[in-house]
Amino acid sequence: MRKTLVVLTAVMLAGSAVMFVSGPPSATAQGGGTVEVEVKYNGKPVVEKIKVNKDTQQCGTEATIEKVVVGGNKGLANAVASVPGAKGGGQTAKAVLDQKGCKFVPHVVLMSPGELEIKNSDGILHNIHTYSTANPAINKAQPKFKKTMTEKFEKPEMVKVTCDVHSWMLGWVAVTAGPAAVTDGDGVAKIQNVPAGKQKVEVWHETLGKQTKDVDVKAGQTTKVSFEMKGK
Numbered sequence: 001m002r003k004t005l006v007v008l009t010a011v012m013l014a015g016s017a018v019m020f021v022s023g024p025p026s027a028t029a030q031g032g033g034t035v036e037v038e039v040k041y042n043g044k045p046v047v048e049k050i051k052v053n054k055d056t057q058q059c060g061t062e063a064t065i066e067k068v069v070v071g072g073n074k075g076l077a078n079a080v081a082s083v084p085g086a087k088g089g090g091q092t093a094k095a096v097l098d099q100k101g102c103k104f105v106p107h108v109v110l111m112s113p114g115e116l117e118i119k120n121s122d123g124i125l126h127n128i129h130t131y132s133t134a135n136p137a138i139n140k141a142q143p144k145f146k147k148t149m150t151e152k153f154e155k156p157e158m159v160k161v162t163c164d165v166h167s168w169m170l171g172w173v174a175v176t177a178g179p180a181a182v183t184d185g186d187g188v189a190k191i192q193n194v195p196a197g198k199q200k201v202e203v204w205h206e207t208l209g210k211q212t213k214d215v216d217v218k219a220g221q222t223t224k225v226s227f228e229m230k231g232k
């Protein structure tokens with residue numbers, strides 16, 4: 001009888017150990033959760049248009065400077081949602097910023113501290129001119145034959161990028177240490193790999209500023225939080 005119990009216990013223990021190892025599938029490798037951030041803007045889009053008379057074959061004859069892009073359901077695009085206090089969970093994909101149609105694509109490129117690949121799909125002379133304080137400023141020509149160049153951004157910072165050849169070109173390099181995402185055309189950003197527990201979510205927009213909110217993140221689950229940015 002005693003022996004049977006011991007064997008039974010051993011079998012049960014082995015069973016639970018297997019269950020623990022295979023476990024229920026978690027949403028993230030780190031056992032964190034997802035924060036779905038919705039950013040609303042109760043105002044008008046700010047889009048400037050200027051006439052272009054240089055490199056019109058690549059740039060067109062009218063340039064659009066999208067400063068506040070508002071999509072469906074008053075969603076604010078191009079806002080960076082991040083969890084600055086979280087350790088790990090940064091961007092794993094290689095960050096790429098392209099110069100295409102005399103625009104920076106994407107308008108806001110998200111990266112973890114490290115290297116950024118800068119492409120020149122236009123095949124004309126562009127110039128990378130950054131405005132930063134934590135990272136060294138860059139002011140470098142990218143001639144038409146230089147298809148890619150790589151630059152380092154080691155410190156978390158929102159870095160403005162312009163081109164001195166085409167005055168309307170404007171982009172941002174969002175260097176964030178922890179998990180982060182950029183809002184899409186509907187103002188939604190899904191931040192993956194956020195460690196479970198109480199976290200501060202920060203939303204930043206290039207002209208509308210910054211806001212923070214507290215969220216309680218649960219492993220393997222999606223927590224929703226919404227923000228409303230105010231016009232200035």
Ligand SMILES: [Cu+2]
Pocket residue numbers: 099102125126127163164165166169
């Ligand atoms: Cu340019």
